[in-house]
Amino acid sequence: MSVADNMAVSVNSNPPPRAAAPADQLVKPLAAVVRPQRNPENRRDLFATAVVVIVMLIAMEITSRYVPDYIMPSPVTVWAAARELFFADPYHVGVTLIRLTAAVAVAMSLGVLIGLAMGTVRWIRPYLKAIILIDTGIPALSWMLIAVFWFKNPETRIFFILLVILLPFYALNVYEGVRALPKDLVDMIESFRPSRWQVLRYLILPHIVPYIFLTTKSVIGYAIRMVIFAELVASAVGIGARMNLAQSTFRIDQVLAWTFFLVILNLVLQAAVNAVEKVTLRWRAEAVVR
Amino acid sequence: MIDNLIEVKGVTKSFGSYLAVDNLSMVVRRGEIVVLLGQTGAGKSTVLNLIMGTTSPNSGSVRVAGFDPHDSFKALKGRLSVSFQTDRLLPWRTAVENAELGLLILGVSKPDARRRAKEWLARVRLDGADDKYVHELSGGMRQRVSLARALAIDPEIVFLDESFSQLDHVTSGTLRRDFYQIARELGKTCVLITHRIDDALEMADRAIVLSQPAKIALEVHIDDAARADPARIAELHAQIAAAMGGEESGS
Ligand SMILES: Nc1ncnc2c1ncn2[C@@H]1O[C@H](COP(=O)(O)OP(=O)(O)OP(=O)(O)O)[C@@H](O)[C@H]1O
Ligand SMILES: [Mg+2]
Numbered sequence: 001m002s003v004a005d006n007m008a009v010s011v012n013s014n015p016p017p018r019a020a021a022p023a024d025q026l027v028k029p030l031a032a033v034v035r036p037q038r039n040p041e042n043r044r045d046l047f048a049t050a051v052v053v054i055v056m057l058i059a060m061e062i063t064s065r066y067v068p069d070y071i072m073p074s075p076v077t078v079w080a081a082a083r084e085l086f087f088a089d090p091y092h093v094g095v096t097l098i099r100l101t102a103a104v105a106v107a108m109s110l111g112v113l114i115g116l117a118m119g120t121v122r123w124i125r126p127y128l129k130a131i132i133l134i135d136t137g138i139p140a141l142s143w144m145l146i147a148v149f150w151f152k153n154p155e156t157r158i159f160f161i162l163l164v165i166l167l168p169f170y171a172l173n174v175y176e177g178v179r180a181l182p183k184d185l186v187d188m189i190e191s192f193r194p195s196r197w198q199v200l201r202y203l204i205l206p207h208i209v210p211y212i213f214l215t216t217k218s219v220i221g222y223a224i225r226m227v228i229f230a231e232l233v234a235s236a237v238g239i240g241a242r243m244n245l246a247q248s249t250f251r252i253d254q255v256l257a258w259t260f261f262l263v264i265l266n267l268v269l270q271a272a273v274n275a276v277e278k279v280t281l282r283w284r285a286e287a288v289v290r
Numbered sequence: 291m292i293d294n295l296i297e298v299k300g301v302t303k304s305f306g307s308y309l310a311v312d313n314l315s316m317v318v319r320r321g322e323i324v325v326l327l328g329q330t331g332a333g334k335s336t337v338l339n340l341i342m343g344t345t346s347p348n349s350g351s352v353r354v355a356g357f358d359p360h361d362s363f364k365a366l367k368g369r370l371s372v373s374f375q376t377d378r379l380l381p382w383r384t385a386v387e388n389a390e391l392g393l394l395i396l397g398v399s400k401p402d403a404r405r406r407a408k409e410w411l412a413r414v415r416l417d418g419a420d421d422k423y424v425h426e427l428s429g430g431m432r433q434r435v436s437l438a439r440a441l442a443i444d445p446e447i448v449f450l451d452e453s454f455s456q457l458d459h460v461t462s463g464t465l466r467r468d469f470y471q472i473a474r475e476l477g478k479t480c481v482l483i484t485h486r487i488d489d490a491l492e493m494a495d496r497a498i499v500l501s502q503p504a505k506i507a508l509e510v511h512i513d514d515a516a517r518a519d520p521a522r523i524a525e526l527h528a529q530i531a532a533a534m535g536g537e538e539s540g541s
Contacts, residue, residue, distance in 0.1 A: 018435070183379065184374070184376060184378050185378055187344065187374075187378075188372075188374060188378040189391075189395075190344060191370070191371060192367075192368075192371065192391070192392045192395040192396070192443070193346075193363060193364055193366065193367040193368075193395075194395045194496075198394075198395050202380070202391060202394070203380070206380070206382045206383075207382075209382075277355045281382075281506060282423075283381055283382045283384075283423045283424070283425070284381070284425070285425035285426075
């Protein structure tokens with residue numbers, strides 16, 4: 001099977017929606033007035049999710065009785081496959097997770113640096129902006145093919161693909177964050193006649209932290225899809241590679257099992273980022289909008 | 291020692307074609323409390339920015355302690371501070387962390403800055419809220435933190451840009467008296483910017499009324515003898531109100 005065929009399997013490379021500037025979340029004069037509350041929506045959401053999952057499982061089970069196994073296996077078969085994969089192949093899960101974490105961490109660091117440079121160094125701004133604009137216009141697919149031409153090492157390929165795809169999100173959002181700095185606060189800190197480094201440390205860096213979280217939350221699902229995609233193209237190990245193998249050996253139960261696992265992984269990672277955010281941004285008033 | 295801490299000479303400032311400050315000259319002496327009055331849009335904040343050096347005049351000269359505050363921006367580090375109209379606290383810092391900000395920028399060591407910030411918070415009577423975040427503080431408490439932040443660096447000159455005007459009357463009254471007492475005790479040079487005539491009559495050695503565009507419409511000296519005499523105060527009030535052009539706002 002050729003690379004191009006594999007690409008056609010999942011053309012879900014539409015980027016996540018650009019994060020809205022959380023500036024008004026930061027400066028919420030009302031926030032102090034609104035009393036923080038336990039969100040009753042959480043429980044309702046959980047219930048709705050459970051209902052949807054159960055309905056889907058029932059639908060799968062019913063369909064599986066009328067169609068052959070290679071079209072739709074029963075949830076029981078998928079569950080068995082999932083257990084087998086998970087206990088037989090934890091190595092592949094680990095590899096994918098490490099690739100994902102490393103790429104996100106580097107994209108975050110570089111993206112923050114580029115965003116800060118765009119926001120604070122006037123003459124660099126148009127150049128970096130142009131680069132990022134061009135980058136966001138390049139389809140993920142092109143980067144994958146280019147990576148295959150440019151790099152021999154599969155790890156380099158995957159890392160490169162993820163980096164060029166994720167970097168612009170961080171850079172642009174951090175840039176927006178710097179631009180959204182309230183002028184009042186800039187004037188305030190300037191009144192103490194600080195060094196540039198002090199302005200960065202006391203004002204700009206803490207101000208962009210929420211933007212970094214926002215970006216991470218909005219790219220995480222996309223990053224998971226992309227790492228799988230990249231592994232399918234460029235590597236023999238990792239979840240993407242295993243899914244490729246499952247497909248070529250007609251094991252739809254395994255494909256579904258991996259899919260199921262990826263959905264869970266996305267939820268877990270989102271929850272983890274949310275938890276870290278909650279602790280880091282505890283200074284923010286929790287407003288309940290009715 | 292320079293006696294005229296602030297010297298503004300023939301300063302003109304325009305934004306595009308809009309003339310905001312028109313050939314303004316004024317002096318503030320060491321230890322004086324000067325109130326700058328004027329209607330909204332008169333150019334009071336612009337004058338403050340010129341003295342702070344965050345903007346530069348089109349013509350004329352500004353000297354603060356002998357320095358050009360714009361061209362020698364860093365030379366005045368630690369010598370001026372401002373308590374702004376709004377509290378301008380950093381939301382990710384607690385009350386005490388906000389109060390110590392100026393000290394940290396001046397390079398005071400962390401424990402020292404923390405200790406001094408705490409002392410100042412006590413002094414402006416913010417009790418038991420040192421470790422609260424900004425959103426957990428009331429408007430009056432925030433102003434107290436902002437005041438502590440400005441005073442903690444022990445500047446020679448303190449500016450207050452209508453600081454307490456957003457608060458209710460009682461809160462702003464007590465806060466203003468606290469500030470006045472501290473300023474007098476420490477012998478600080480103060481410039482208060484406001485549109486409230488009462489502020490001026492209550493605490494100033496001198497009141498300068500700006501017309502629009504900013505130039506001096508009236509300058510009066512006020513002392514304790516005048517403050518003790520209701521008739522004199524009423525007369526000054528009327529004079530200032532007339533110079534400000536129509537009814538006083540915000541009082
Ligand atoms: N950066 C700027 N660009 C353009 N115009 C400005 C700028 N700063 C001030 N102005 C104009 O200069 C005039 C004086 O403004 P300033 O803020 O000094 O008034 P003020 O006396 O402090 O008013 P208030 O009492 O409402 O605070 C206003 O008409 C304002 O629109
Ligand atoms: Mg003003």
